[in-house]
Amino acid sequence: MFENLSDRLERSFKILKGEGKITEINVAETLKDVRRALLDADVNYKVAKTFTDTVKQKALGMNVLTVVKPGQLMVKIVHDELAELMGGKASDLHLDGKPAIILMSGLQGSGKTTFSGKLANMLKAKNRKNPLLVACDVYRPAAIEQLGVVGQTVGVPVYSEPGNKDVVAIANNAIREARAKGNDVVIIDTAGRLAIDEQMMDEIAALKQAVNPDETLFVVDAMTGQDAVNTAKEFNDRLDFDGVVLTKLDGDTRGGAALSIRTVVTKPIKFVGTGEKMEAIDVFHPDRMADRILGMGDIVSLVERAQEQFDEKQAKELEKKIRKNQFDFSDFLNQIQQIKKMGNLKDLAAMIPGLGSKIKDIDIDDSVLKSIEAIINSMTPKERSNPKIINQSRRMRIAKGSGTTLQDVNRLMKQFDQMRTMMKLVTGTSNSKMMQMANAMRQMKGKL
Incomplete structure (x- = not known):
């Protein structure tokens, strides 16, 4: 990026x-x-x-x-x-309605449907909301089915009326359903086109007038550069949307959209999509993005992502095991799965100040974690909990079962022993101290 x-x-x-x-x-x-x-x-x-x-x-x-x-x-x-x-500071969503209504807009292929699911997932996990997704893309083949799959993936209900082409009626019925079932946020996914046309603009303008949303978000593919800015201007002239969502910011984007769009449409960038996973959504922080552009990393965002995956009780249990040198391969596998949820390994590494420029030409492949997972999954429960019993014959069996080599298994065993030794030395940095570090970083950034 x-x-x-x-x-x-x-x-x-x-x-x-x-x-x-x-x-x-x-x-x-x-x-x-x-x-x-x-x-x-x-x-x-x-x-x-x-x-x-x-x-x-x-x-x-x-x-x-x-x-x-x-x-x-x-x-x-x-x-x-x-x-x-890029806007100076992060811009919050305004969710005052009962239910709060979020209307998605944008061209076809910009990522509206996927982002609707990501936003629902984030509001559910972080804001303790109970969202409802609404399928108002009644033209694109399989659009309703796609939103249904997205909703199922994030555990959020989807309202649809297959066969009905009246999007205003669908949206109003969905809002009534939300009130009846206690959904406090309604996210309306709308139809896009390959290019801006009058029919699309008329339809979404009528939809906005009918449902009076708390937030109208314009979703745009960051990889389209200046075309994204021009499209945003045309949508804003007609819809007067509240904020911008930049998707595919993890791709080979030159950054022009992120740096130009705020000035051209005078509306804040509220969110960015940073990957395919449903957790790959970030609130847009202009100061942190400036840090990344200038190679300063983004340690605050990195700590925040880590905190999201931390379970306080689990962290304390893990600390006890490390102190007693009882950290095993099951614990290691759990930590790998938490790291994977945080995002792409190279993006995470680039958030560490000074490291981004050093790794830009290095291919950090997430598949390395898959091979480690395969090796651990090929161990018996007894082997995972007691690595000392993994002798040469067991290692050969694990290598064969995981589709790796004996050298791969030996390397992992050596690295695991080294990691256990290191972790025991640094157990003083507990989860609570991680929290204190994150808070201190935020305060420091506020004073700079």
Whole structure:
């Protein structure tokens, strides 16, 4: 995500490296390169020009402390302006209605249906809501069935009326059903088209007027770059939506949509989709995204993701086992499954400050976890709980059963022993301390 832009910006800042002070000449040279980097990332030309003009004005008007190098100051100014460009701060959903109604809009293929499921899953897990998904895409073949599968995956009911083409009637009936059954959030999935047309706009405008949603969200594929921004503008002119959802931000996106859309439509980016799994949804934090773009990582988001997978009671039991050197392969398998829920391994690693640029050319394949799981699943319950009994013949059987080699099994056994030793040394960092660390990080970011 944003790897090319990050590389280009890093090279741009090197122009100031070694300079004793900021001057109009070296700032102009740096920002010329920054503007090219933004344009190559498919950022809107006017947005890129305004951005670099603002940075130049702030850089030249600032007195540089002797302890701050010009390059460091420029990074700080660019970071703050990038965050401001993308909205400044995270924007919350407004769910005041009873039930609260969320209307999805966007072109076909933008990911509305999948995102509807992700949002329902997030509201259910984090906000303790009881959502209802509504199938109002009555044109695309199998759209209702797709939403049904999504709803089943996340454990959320789906309201549909197969054969009925009146989306206003379907939505109103769904809202009545939600009130009757105690659903406090209604998420309406609507039809899209391959391109904007008058019929689609008329239909969704009529739907919005009829249900008066608390939130109208525009869902757009981030990989479409400036086309995404142009489509957002046309939808906003007609619908006056409340916020933007950028999907497929984990793909080979140049970042132009994320950096341009807030300025062009003056509406906040509220969520981003970061993968195919139903848990792959993040609240959009402009300051954290600026951190990632500038290669600073995103340790707060990483800790938050870890906290979501933590079970306080389970963590305390695990700590006791580690202290007694009783951590076994069943515990290890459980930890792997929790890590997988947090997201793609390379994305997680890139959140660690300073690591993103070092691993950008390294292929970190999630399949490595699959082979470890296969090896552990090929062990007997007795072997998992007591790894010391796994002798050479058992290792050969485990390798054959897991479709791996004896070398793979031996390597895992060695790494497991090393990990147990290390974990025993660091058991002082308990889950409660992880919580304290996360809170301290948030407070620090608030003061910076």
